[in-house]
Amino acid sequence: MRNFVIAMLLPAALFGQSYQPSEANQKAREWFQDARFGMFIHWGVYSVLGDGEWVMNNRKITVADYEKLPPRFNPTEFNAAEWVSLAKAAGMKYITITSKHHDGFAMFGTKQNHWNIVDATPYKKDPIKMLADECRRQGVKLFFYHSHLDWHHPDYYPRGRTGQASGRPDHGDFEKYLTFMDSQLRELLTGYGEIGGIWFDGWWDKPDANWHLDRTYGLIHSLQPAALIGNNHHRLPFPGEDFQMFEKDLPGKKTAEFNATAEIGKLPLETCDTINNAWGYNKDDKQFKSTTQLIHYLARAAGYNGNFLLNIGPMPTGKIQPEFVERLRGIGKWLERNGESIYGTRAGPVAPASWGVTTEKAGKIYVHVLDSPGDLLALSKLPAVKSAKLLTTGAPVEISRLKGGIVLHLPQQRDEADTVIVLER
Ligand code: H79
Secondary structure, eight states: OHHHHHHHHIIIIIHOTTOOOOHHHHHHHHHHHHHOEEEEEOOSGGGGGTBOTTHHHHTTOOHHHHTTSGGGOOOTTOOHHHHHHHHHHTTOOEEEEEEEOTTOOBSSOOSSOSOBHHHHSSSOSOHHHHHHHHHHHHTOEEEEEEESOOSSOTTSOSOOSSOTTSOOOSOOOHHHHHHHHHHHHHHHHHSSSSOOEEEEEOGGGSTTSOOOHHHHHHHHHHHOTTOEEEEOSSSSOOTTOOOEEEESSOTTOOOSTTOOOOOOOSSOEEEEEOSSSOSSOBTTOOOOOOHHHHHHHHHHHHHTTEEEEEEEOOOTTSOOOHHHHHHHHHHHHHHHHHGGGTTTOEEOSSOOBTTEEEEEETTEEEEEEOSOOOSEEEEESOOOOOEEEETTTOOBOEEEEETTEEEEEOOSSOOSSOEEEEEEO
């Protein structure tokens, strides 16, 4: 009898494996995969120092000193319409913005404490609210990046692997912290309209803690069943999550050492990366990836069946630096002509290779020629193909058929970033 009771209780109670995504959630997952391209925004009180979002931890700034920053944060040049228009011009279908990063500072008007942009800065306004309204107006979905980890909250105790130099007392009630976090999430999911999802980060700071993820995930799904939950814990998805993300890695790669697993689960995939090397605004980082490199990453992500969430770190004024704007517009230009090969697609039948990737939808296979293989490109493991043509012009591309596959005779005129050839079955 005891075994029977344990067997009955364990899966649901302890592992939350009873999670069945609602129909609305499953539809949202399809939407998410079709969208393929989103804008990541790291913006917070750290932006004032222009040294990235980890500055508090990296420079060992105490809470008392860090609290001197908000009076200097007055982003009067922030314009939600400009940001959302830029995302659209880049061809991005959703925005994921930091509602709270590891420094605990809320970029929205939370009522849970005063450590937020409305109460603690001369700006006094809620940019997340303005962005949410503008996203709705322009048909862009809004997701929130929310940090589990908190270097500021006294009840984030015992502390984790980071934030040790914050000068907080050696006591605190983690349960109270979790209640605080859930209350903030409730605010975000009830006061800002329909939300695309929540992007968690920082779980890895205390991997052995009981985070009560079931409770948090349950709350989110009960308030907004279609909101997609992802958690950047660098492991296979936990029960209750709706997509799997990879940071600075294509799905299944493990080039970043913090990606503890290279395993891919069954959920929609997303990878995120930066334009220079910084997430939050870094005034000295001029190592910008080229527009071509970023288009390659977008195409490769799609070829690996994943979305690409490309980051910008706006300035403390609220402006977005010109190097980011230029690259986003460049990607948007390419997408205007080639978007059919990205949006609504899934990974194609040919495995990603050094020359490029394939995507597919509705009987069409899109061959993305990224790094030129020369004049001929051999493709195997393909279904029978009737025709091949350039996506942008419709010009026919010659096919040589041989046992086990085809050879494409690549055109002389190529797109600098990605020449897309459409194969029709
Ligand atoms: O928000 C951006 C970064 O601030 C955040 N995620 C992106 C999206 C991020 N935080 N940390 N990292 C990225 C790198 C991870 C480092 C880690 Fe570790 C290695 C986490 C666990 C092992 C550093 C070393 C922190 C703890 C030990």
